[in-house]
Amino acid sequence: MSWSWIYTVLIIVVVIIAYALINGLRAKKAVKTLSEEEFKAGYRKAQLIDVREKKEFDEGHILGARNLPSTQIRTRYKELRQDLPIYLYCDTSSRSGRAALYLKGKGYKNLYQLDGGFKKWSGKVKSSHK
Template identity: 65%
Template sequence: MKALLIILGAIIIYSVVTYLMQRKMVKALTEEEFRAGYRKAQLIDVREPEEFAAGHILGARNIPLTQLRMRMKELRKDQPIYLYCQNGLRSGRAAQMLYRKGYRDLYHLKGGFKKWTGKIKKKA
């Protein structure tokens, strides 16, 4: 029982530390804030290609989280990067990965694509 409590405590501490670090690395934006800046930034959808094809924010490039490590060189460090995924989890992980590689101007859409009410594009 004691070991279980120690493990549970460690998981909670790890989760809190990760959350706090992520808040320092990436700024979560409301849809309104996201809209105000994404046209002057690199807009990256980190969902998988089939999710992207089903609908994405107009002007977004698809670099799935699963390919980000290999395709990071496609992103410029001197321009803001606006990230989004379906609900905000993958874009947070993508931001952590980019931060570790020296990218600093990172933003992600609070609530992800499922909360987006702006223009979208679908592949026919």
């Protein structure tokens, strides 16, 4: 095995790690992460958006949430009002963070996400099994 191959792999790994860290920091600046208590205190006066896919949403979602899958955010973001806070959540906070980053780039402010996502939610849930 040649050293140049090892150096190439190391450089690729470092670039991937740097990319992940930079995106994580950008997402952190785009959205304020709220504890479940903080989230519960404000989401009724905001746009509550579940960015998981429809199938996940139908299996169970926070009562009052609207489904806007992260895979559709680029084509449907104009459905969201810019004058109201936006409370986002997904399963674990990764997709909601990326969605917030995109929305921030489109001029949206007052973006919040649920710490730990839906998997850690203990509040009211609604299922839409069909």
